[in-house]
Amino acid sequence: MLDSIVTRPAQTQSKRTQPQTGVPDSALFLGVGAASAAELGNAACVICCEARPWLLIDCGHDTLVRYKQAFGSQSLPRAVFITHLHYDHIGGLEQLYFKAALSGQTVRLYVPVQLIQSLFAMLAYTGLAERREDIWHTFELHPVGEQFFHQQLRLSCYPVRHQAPGSAFSLHLPGRFFYSGDTRPIPELLIHQVTQGEIIFHDCVASGNPSHAGLDELLKEYPPAVLARLCVYHYHGADDIHAFEQAGIRYAEPQQLISLC
Ligand SMILES: [Zn+2]
């Protein structure tokens, strides 16, 4: 009896979704704006593999509308990583739940473990009256520690500097990309952990504030080799873009496909 339990069957018909093979090769920013910059969209990014969505990072108020503009009217993300719990990054989760539940789709939700209790409370009143299910039958909650696997690749997750300690996180696929999420400058991470030539997507505005990195701070705190790999986002508008261009810092624009190779 025990043998039959522990022996791996030679031919298993897996009921799971077959993993995509391949390594992500591009990133599509759906929005690049700060929380109040509506025309630039809420900051959210789709990591893609051969032009197909691989992982969505954050889901703000307008993210699903922009996602459909990019990938088609019937498209919903299958997997989402959440950097932190500000509404410009999670305001679209309720809408995603409704659309996924009503179309019979599940969505894998990668959430840093430190955020789970608060996210649970924020979604406590979300549900469909006609279903004898809760949202966690549709959202497949995947607790994230320092590392996790997605589509057979190992990603790392580090706390960053955005308001309360331990409340905001970055995402790193070594050799491909680092995504800061909302943060102040983080030289200790970029210099010690992000060392394989990856593109570095980084929160930045022309003038920093207690929640977000300023351009002058990045120029002061990061060495030229790091500055050359930056692609900044989460900004307010034309004045920021002008400052980035004057400083020679690359910036992301809405609906822009950026190569990771
Ligand atoms: Zn934000």
Ligand SMILES: [Zn+2]
């Ligand atoms: Zn934030």
